[in-house]
Amino acid sequence: MSNIDIISDKELQKGIREFLETAPDIYMAGVSVDTVIFGFHNDKLKALMLRFGNTPYFVLPGGYIRKEENLDAAAMRILQERTALKNIYLEQFYTAGNTNRSKEEVALELTQKMIGTIPNSNWFTQRFVSVCYYALVDDTKVNPVTEIFFTEVKWFDVNKLPKVLYDHDAIINKALKRLQADLDEKLVGFNLMSETFTMGQLQKLYEAVYQKKFVRTNFQRKILSLGVLERLEKQYSGKSHKAPYLYRFVKTS
Amino acid sequence: MSNIDIISDKELQKGIREFLETAPDIYMAGVSVDTVIFGFHNDKLKALMLRFGNTPYFVLPGGYIRKEENLDAAAMRILQERTALKNIYLEQFYTAGNTNRSKEEVALELTQKMIGTIPNSNWFTQRFVSVCYYALVDDTKVNPVTEIFFTEVKWFDVNKLPKVLYDHDAIINKALKRLQADLDEKLVGFNLMSETFTMGQLQKLYEAVYQKKFVRTNFQRKILSLGVLERLEKQYSGKSHKAPYLYRFVKTS
DNA sequence: ATCTATTGTATCAAAATGATACAATAAAGT
DNA sequence: ACTTTATTGTATCATTTTGATACAATAGAT
Numbered sequence: 420m421s422n423i424d425i426i427s428d429k430e431l432q433k434g435i436r437e438f439l440e441t442a443p444d445i446y447m448a449g450v451s452v453d454t455v456i457f458g459f460h461n462d463k464l465k466a467l468m469l470r471f472g473n474t475p476y477f478v479l480p481g482g483y484i485r486k487e488e489n490l491d492a493a494a495m496r497i498l499q500e501r502t503a504l505k506n507i508y509l510e511q512f513y514t515a516g517n518t519n520r521s522k523e524e525v526a527l528e529l530t531q532k533m534i535g536t537i538p539n540s541n542w543f544t545q546r547f548v549s550v551c552y553y554a555l556v557d558d559t560k561v562n563p564v565t566e567i568f569f570t571e572v573k574w575f576d577v578n579k580l581p582k583v584l585y586d587h588d589a590i591i592n593k594a595l596k597r598l599q600a601d602l603d604e605k606l607v608g609f610n611l612m613s614e615t616f617t618m619g620q621l622q623k624l625y626e627a628v629y630q631k632k633f634v635r636t637n638f639q640r641k642i643l644s645l646g647v648l649e650r651l652e653k654q655y656s657g658k659s660h661k662a663p664y665l666y667r668f669v670k671t672s
Numbered sequence: 673m674s675n676i677d678i679i680s681d682k683e684l685q686k687g688i689r690e691f692l693e694t695a696p697d698i699y700m701a702g703v704s705v706d707t708v709i710f711g712f713h714n715d716k717l718k719a720l721m722l723r724f725g726n727t728p729y730f731v732l733p734g735g736y737i738r739k740e741e742n743l744d745a746a747a748m749r750i751l752q753e754r755t756a757l758k759n760i761y762l763e764q765f766y767t768a769g770n771t772n773r774s775k776e777e778v779a780l781e782l783t784q785k786m787i788g789t790i791p792n793s794n795w796f797t798q799r800f801v802s803v804c805y806y807a808l809v810d811d812t813k814v815n816p817v818t819e820i821f822f823t824e825v826k827w828f829d830v831n832k833l834p835k836v837l838y839d840h841d842a843i844i845n846k847a848l849k850r851l852q853a854d855l856d857e858k859l860v861g862f863n864l865m866s867e868t869f870t871m872g873q874l875q876k877l878y879e880a881v882y883q884k885k886f887v888r889t890n891f892q893r894k895i896l897s898l899g900v901l902e903r904l905e906k907q908y909s910g911k912s913h914k915a916p917y918l919y920r921f922v923k924t925s
Numbered sequence: 926a927t928c929t930a931t932t933g934t935a936t937c938a939a940a941a942t943g944a945t946a947c948a949a950t951a952a953a954g955t
Numbered sequence: 956a957c958t959t960t961a962t963t964g965t966a967t968c969a970t971t972t973t974g975a976t977a978c979a980a981t982a983g984a985t
Binding site for chain 2: 928930934935
C-alpha cells in the first residue's frame with residue numbers, strides 16, 4: 420500500500436469520525452433517502468452510481484433527512500449535491516424497509532477495512548428505512564460530484580449494472596418499472612432529452628425504457644397525435660440523406 | 673362530565689403512559705405506517721377510519737414498526753390488528769414526510785385534553801415519516817376492532833370523508849389514484865368483492881373507483897374478453913326479470 | 926298470455942393500431 | 956447534371972379495439 424493510500428485513508432477516517440459524531444444531531448435516525456438518477460446517452464438508459472470507497476462495489480446516491488427538512492426537500496438536496504443541477508424531475512416511487520437490507524456483510528466488512536476501527540455500533544450499523552426517488556436528468560448538463568468516500572461517479576446501463584451493495588439493484592428495477600408506467604401516463608420523457616431532439620432520438624429513448632422496438636412510422640404518428648410537440652427547423656447532420664425535423668416539448672398545463 | 677367518562681379517561685391515561693414507556697424499546701423511532709383500507713358496499717367505495725378519542729375527528733389505522741420486523745410485515749400486522757383478517761391484498765403506495773404533518777395543532781390539543789398531563793416531549797410529539805399502504809378487503813368479512821383510544825371504527829364513502837387529522841385526507845386521495853392505476857393494470861378488483869358476483873356488481877365497483885359511468889354492454893364485453901372470469905350458475909334474485917350469471921375470478925398466475 | 930325490468934349478445938360505425946408502400950430529400954459518387 | 960444511397964415524412968390498407976345502439980331472452984308480476 421503506497422503512502423498516498425495511507426494518507427487518503429487517514430483523511431477518510433477523520434471525515435467519517437466527524438460525521439459519526441454530528442450525524443445524530445443533524446439527521447433523523449432510521450430513515451434514509453436513495454435516488455435512482457436516470458440519464459440517456461448512446462441510445463441507452465443509464466443510472467448514476469457511486470463507487471463504494473476503493474472497492475469494486477457501487478451504490479446509489481443517497482443521504483439522510485435533516486431534522487427540520489421535508490422528505491421531498493431532502494431528496495432534492497441529495498440530488499443537487501450529486502449532480503449540481505437545479506429543477507430536476509423527481510418522483511418518489513418506493514420505500515424499502517426489510518430488516519436485513521442494511522446488514523449486508525460485504526458492506527460492513529468493507530467499511531471496517533477501509534476506515535479502520537470505529538465504534539462497533541454506530542450511525543451506519545443502525546437499521547434504515549429508505550425512501551427511494553427516481554430522477555430524470557439531461558445527462559449533458561450533469562456535473563457528477565465526487566467526495567471523500569465516493570471517489571468515483573459513473574453512469575451504468577440499467578441492463579449492465581456492476582456489483583452493487585444492499586438491495587440497490589432491486590431498487591433500480593423498481594424505479595425502471597415505475598418509469599415505464601409514468602412515461603406513458605405523464606409524458607415525462609422530455610426530462611431525459613436535451614431541449615430539442617429528433618423523432619429518431621425520442622424513439623430510441625422509448626425503446627430503451629420499454630426495452631423493445633417500435634415501428635418507426637407508427638411511433639411517429641402516435642407521438643405527433645399527442646399534440647405535445649412543436650416542430651422546429653430541420654437538423655442537417657451532413658449525412659447524405661433527408662434531414663429530420665427537430666422538436667421541442669410544449670407545456671400545456 | 674359523568675363518572676363513567678372520568679373512569680374511562682383514567683384508564684386511557686394509564687394505557688397511554690404504559691405505551692409511552694415501552695414504545696421506544698419496541699418500535700423504530702421516526703417511522704410509522706398508515707393504511708387506507710378500502711371496502712365496497714352499497715355501490716360505494718369506502719375507507720375504514722378510526723375516531724380519534726372522543727373527538728369528532730377521524731384518522732387512518734396506523735401503527736409503528738417493531739425493531740426486528742420488516743416494513744411490509746408491520747403493515748400487515750397493523751391491518752390484521754384492525755380487521756381480524758388474513759391474506760389481505762396490501763400495496764405500498766406513498767411515503768409522507770413533511771415536517772409539519774404530525775404537528776397538527778388540533779391533534780396535540782385534543783390529545784392533551786383527553787389524556788391529561790404527559791411529558792411535554794414524548795413518543796407522539798416526535799417527527800414521523802409515514803409509509804402508507806392501501807388494502808383491499810371484502811368488507812363482509814371484516815370485523816372492525818376497536819381499542820381504548822380508538823373507540824369507534826367506521827367506513828366512510830371516499831367522497832364523503834369526515835373531519836380528519838393530519839394529512840390523512842390527502843393520503844386517501846393518493847391511495848385512490850393508485851388504486852385506479854392498479855385496477856386496470858393488475859386486475860386487483862376482485863379483492864374488494866365476495867367470492868362470486870354478478871357483472872352488474874363488478875361494474876358498480878369500477879364505477880365507484882373511477883367515479884364515472886360505463887356503458888353496460890361494452891363493459892361486459894371488455895371484462896369477458898380479459899379471460900379472467902369463470903361463469904357459474906345464475907343468481908335468481910326473485911325479481912321479475914332475467915337473472916344474471918354469477919362469476920368468479922380465476923387465478924392465471 | 927301479456928307486461929316489465931333486466932340481462933346477454935349481436936351489429937354497425939368510429940377510432941386506434943399494425944403493416945407496408947412510396948414520395949421527398951441531403952449529400953456523395955459518377 | 957444525373958444517379959445513387961440512406962433516411963425521413965406521409966399515405967394507405969387491414970386489423971383490432973372501442974362506442975353506440977338494437978334486439979332477443981327471461982324471471983317473475985299482473
